[in-house]
Structure formats: C-alpha cells, structure tokens
Amino acid sequence: MLYASRVTQQLEASAERFRVFAETESAAFHRFDRAISLLDQLDHDAILQAVADAEHPGALPGEEWIGQSGLVIPFKACFADHRAARGWALDRIRGIPTVAVDGSEIKPTKDYSLPIAAVQVAWFENPHREDLHYVKDAAFEIIHPDEIAGEPGDGFGSADQKLALRRFQAEVRTLIRCMTSLREQHREGLPPVAFFDGSLIVSFTRGMLEDYGTRYIEEICHLLQASEQLAVPLVGFVDTSLAKDLTTLLAVLGHLPRPQRVPDSRLLERRLAWGDRTRALVCARDDVLDRYQVAADETPGSTPFQGSRDFSREICFVYLKTNGLAPPARLDIPRWVVRAGLLEHVIDVVRAEVIIGNGYPYCIETADACAVLSVHDRERFYRLVQDFAGRHGIALRIVPKAASKRRRRV
Secondary structure, rough: OOOOHHHHHHHHOOHHHHHHHHHHHHHHHHHHHHHHHHHOOOOOOHHHHHOOOOOOOHHHHHHHHHOOOOOEEEEOOOOOOOHHHHHHHHHOOOOOOOEEEEEEEEEEOOEEEEOOOEEEEEEEEEOOOOOOOOEEEEEEEEOOHHHOOOOOOOOOOOHHHHHHHHHHHHHHHHHHHHHHHHHHHOOOOOOOEEEEHHHOOHHHHHOOHHHHHHHHHHHHHHHHHHHHHHOOEEEEEEEOOOOHHHHHHHHHHHHOOOOOOOHHHHHHHHHOOOOOEEEEEEEEEEHHHOOEEEOOOOOOOOOOOOOOOEEOOOOOEEEOOOOOOOOOHHHHHHHEHOOOOOOOHHHHHHHHHHHHOOOHHHHHHHHHHHHOOHHHHHHHHHHHHHHHHHOOOOOOOOHHHHHHHHHHOO
C-alpha cells in the first residue's frame, strides 16, 4: 500500500529542489521563446551563413525558405463546425490513396521450454474512391527458436531486441510493398501518400551495438529510397515529439546554451492554431544521420531500388497543429517531396486524415487497430502452440502455474 504521509514528507523536504528546477526550466523556455523571432528576420542565405561554423546545427533551411522568411505558415481555411471540416477533408482527399502499416509482436516467454515468438503486421490502404474498396489485411509470421536464441556474443542483442528488429523490418518492407502497389495502380493526378508511424530518424539506435543499429538504419534508408524512386510521398508521423532540432538551431542563431529540456513542440504550441504548420526545415541533428547512406547493390534480386544515395541531409521536418488541446505533431518528410513542390499536397492529406480520425490520422489508427494483439490473443496463441506441440510429439515443458492460468483464461 502507499503511505501518503511518507510521500508528503518526502515532497515537502524536496520543495526547494522542485522550485529551483521549475524556475530554471521557465527561464530556459523564455530565452528560446525570444530567440524564435530571429526566424522571422532571417532568410535562407542569412541562416546558412549564421550556422556555417556549426557542424550539427540541429536544422537547416531547405528549399521552402528560398526567397521567404518566417517560420509559421497559417492554414487559410476556416470551419464553422466539425461537419464543415469533414466536408473539406473528404473533398480534399477524394481520389488520393493513402496507406499505413503497423505491427505487433508476441515475445518469447519463460513459461515454455521453446523460445517461440511471433510478429503481426497489418496494413490499411484507402483509395478514397466510391468505386474502389479499401484493403485492410494482416500478415502473421512465426519467429522460430533458432532465430531468437542465436549464439553467445553474436553481437545482435537479446531475444527481445531481435524480435523488435524483425517487427521493424516487417513493417518497413510491408510499407514499401504497399507503396509499390499503389504507385502501379495510381499513375495520374496527385500521388498517393504513405504513413509511417514514428520518426524517420531512428535516434534510438545510437545506444545500440553498431551492427545491430545499422540494421534499423538500412531499413529506413531503403524506405526513403523507395519513396523517392516510386515518387510516393512518405510521412513519418510523431504525435508527441520531444525532438529539439529547432531549438538547437535557435541556440546557434541566438548564441544560447544547447537546449536540454525545451522541445520544439512546446516552443511552438502557442504559436500555431489548428491546421497551421511550420515551414519545412532540414534535419541536421548530431546523432545517427551521418550513417544514413545506401551503397549501390548489384546483387540480383536484392532490391528493386538501386543506386548509392546519401540521405544524411535528406529528411525535412514540419510541425503541424492537429489538435487544439495538444502540442503540434511532428511530420518527418523526405526532402525530395519539398523539391518536387508536393509538400502542401502532403500536408493537406495529413490534415484530412486527422479530421477524419478526430485528432489522429485515420489510416494509422486503423492499421494499429488491425495489428494489435490483445492479452486474449496472446493467450490463445500459446494455447495453439501447446496443441501443435502435442500433435507432433514435440517436447514442450510448461510451468505449472502458467498452464493453470491459461486453462482458466482461454
């Protein structure tokens, strides 16, 4: 049980430390809040000149800044109510296919002597046409014991890490397959838009073993390469972003200490109304982007997307206000989309998806609902494994307590 009096005692004893922390945070926020006005005064060339000596300035002005200045681009449409907003969204997205992919996993459990796991990946393709049906489907893959266990010192992490990588690979490869299919079916008019649930910058790999983290980077680079060569815009959607690329740029421009706890989204929250967005900036953070390289691979059947490519400065980010009560979402978008003049098309598709999804992209939400594996699903999976082992005479030891629970639950 929780002893409220002891909690209160600890909080009271720490009151001064909490107060100092809050005041320090507030002071840092106000320094960056004042510095953001610099982006209303500087154009593309002036910003580049100001950050010329910084190896990793956090962000750089892209093509959208040429001949322009000012960070925020207001959304010009105005809706009287949600019905009017839905009408705009349905009209804007009509005939524009979208696709999203999401995955789920079943981890190996100590309750079984066989370390068996699984990955399920679902996709949702919506043509937004009355004469065509949407596609909502899933693929299920067993991860066998010999794929999980590995060998001591193999350099590729624990079973859970291996499973997470397999899920990531399956999600990316499924999305590429869906993008290829959509491009073949939709060759006229504005292009389809593909949604990736998360950032296109896999900064979480920075703390991994190099070989292991490289696997994630390779997958993302192949996704970026597919997007560019298929000419299918890609959106990495981050609902709650703690990235500090913009504030790092402001630190360079305003000669401020590098931000520790001032994320871009918090700095922008009060500056954007619903539907407003920031001008696209090129991500130039100090972590894994220098490793975003694709080497030419002439191996037959390796990938349909060939040629060497450097993607280290080929990801732009935009903050878009998608919810009136929350900080803006971050959109990671390949730079080719900006160069091709397709950014506003992509942003409008995101706005439409968010309106239909009541604050979150409907396509991602639907893919997630299709992919998710509930507690009941997992228990049913283990029961099927148990029945399978019995039919084939495969030795399978089960912890008695776990077996008892599963008999009661399934």
